[in-house]
Amino acid sequence: MKIYKVGLPFIGMSSLMLLMSPLANAAEMSNMDHGSMDMSGMDMSDMDHSSMDMSGNMSDMDHSGMDMSGMDHGSMDMSDMDHSGMDMSGDMSDMDHSGMDMSGDMSGMDHSGMDMSGMDHGSMDMSGMQGGEAPADARSPDYSNGVPYGRFGKPVMMGSLPLWGVSVDDLGYQFDDDQINYEFDTWYGTDSNRVTLRSEGSIQTKDDKDIDSLTSLSYWKPLSIFWNGEAGVAYDTENDKSAVMAGIAGTAPYFIETDARAYLYTDGQVRLDLGAEYEWRLDQHWVVIPEVELTAFSKDDTDNHITKGFNEFGADVRLTYEMLSRQLAPYVGISYETALGNARDLRRQEDEAVDSSSVTAGVKFWF
Numbered sequence: 001m002k003i004y005k006v007g008l009p010f011i012g013m014s015s016l017m018l019l020m021s022p023l024a025n026a027a028e029m030s031n032m033d034h035g036s037m038d039m040s041g042m043d044m045s046d047m048d049h050s051s052m053d054m055s056g057n058m059s060d061m062d063h064s065g066m067d068m069s070g071m072d073h074g075s076m077d078m079s080d081m082d083h084s085g086m087d088m089s090g091d092m093s094d095m096d097h098s099g100m101d102m103s104g105d106m107s108g109m110d111h112s113g114m115d116m117s118g119m120d121h122g123s124m125d126m127s128g129m130q131g132g133e134a135p136a137d138a139r140s141p142d143y144s145n146g147v148p149y150g151r152f153g154k155p156v157m158m159g160s161l162p163l164w165g166v167s168v169d170d171l172g173y174q175f176d177d178d179q180i181n182y183e184f185d186t187w188y189g190t191d192s193n194r195v196t197l198r199s200e201g202s203i204q205t206k207d208d209k210d211i212d213s214l215t216s217l218s219y220w221k222p223l224s225i226f227w228n229g230e231a232g233v234a235y236d237t238e239n240d241k242s243a244v245m246a247g248i249a250g251t252a253p254y255f256i257e258t259d260a261r262a263y264l265y266t267d268g269q270v271r272l273d274l275g276a277e278y279e280w281r282l283d284q285h286w287v288v289i290p291e292v293e294l295t296a297f298s299k300d301d302t303d304n305h306i307t308k309g310f311n312e313f314g315a316d317v318r319l320t321y322e323m324l325s326r327q328l329a330p331y332v333g334i335s336y337e338t339a340l341g342n343a344r345d346l347r348r349q350e351d352e353a354v355d356s357s358s359v360t361a362g363v364k365f366w367f
């Protein structure tokens with residue numbers, strides 16, 4: 001009976017000590033210094049950290065000497081860890097981050113003292129993160145994103161479509177000379193290439209009702225921002241001859257519309273026509289348009305009343321009123337013509353007027 005009474009306290013004390021020993025070891029490990037622990041030779045690649053709870057306070061642990069290059073951090077929960085004192089400047093190229101789940105809330109993590117200058121991020125796939133580099137096929141070259149154009153087909157830029165136009169710059173009657181003056185051009189093509197038909201002249205309304213006109217069919221192409229080039233063939237009814245034509249037309253400084261055209265006739269005669277026009281806009285509808293023209297030839301042709309050099313100078317001033325979206329503009333004005341150089345003497349010999357002026361009225365339009 002005495003042995004039984006002594007044995008019970010002994011057994012109870014032994015059990016209590018066994019229960020307290022894990023707690024004492026855990027308390028002792030929290031104060032352990034891991035700085036001098038050499039774990040570089042330990043193979044932790046087979047260790048399973050998935051069930052490790054590292055959410056507690058590990059701020060007193062020194063991991064500076066730990067080699068974790070072979071560890072798998074796939075399921076480690078580090079949301080409450082303080083990384084401010086962690087030195088990550090070492091070689092972490094062998095660490096496998098592929099299984100790390102970083103989708104959780106990391107707002108409580110303190111990375112202020114982390115040194116990641118030695119980390120290699122070259123193989124990290126960040127394409128799924130917002131703000132990452134877009135894939136090469138993110139947008140189709142035609143910006144359709146794979147959506148078909150439907151029954152209307154692929155849209156075409158306006159500048160590449162062939163268009164046409166008609167511009168009648170002058171269609172008026174000269175009262176003193178009893179004649180109708182006209183000047184028009186039509187074109188078909190694009191902003192880069194066009195075919196142009198141009199004609200100018202006069203129609204007599206009395207006596208023999210002669211028609212004097214110069215008509216050309218040419219190829220038109222821009223030469224620069226303000227200038228266009230023309231080249232083609234022409235026919236002159238006044239001397240009944242055909243010619244090869246080349247010219248340039250455009251806008252000179254101060255918005256002066258300028259054109260210069262040269263004609264090489266079949267008999268070797270060369271004709272040069274120069275013209276300039278300016279639009280002085282008084283308001284949104286009323287416009288004053290002064291215009292001058294100059295004609296020169298390379299050699300004499302008495303049969304057609306032509307002398308070498310400058311032959312004729314013409315000028316007129318028109319007051320126009322633009323209506324119907326400025327496509328139609330009736331006008332009234334004054335025109336003046338005079339012979340130059342030897343042409344004056346030739347006209348006197350043939351009893352023709354050297355100078356002439358007339359009141360004119362007409363209309364200009366385009367569509």
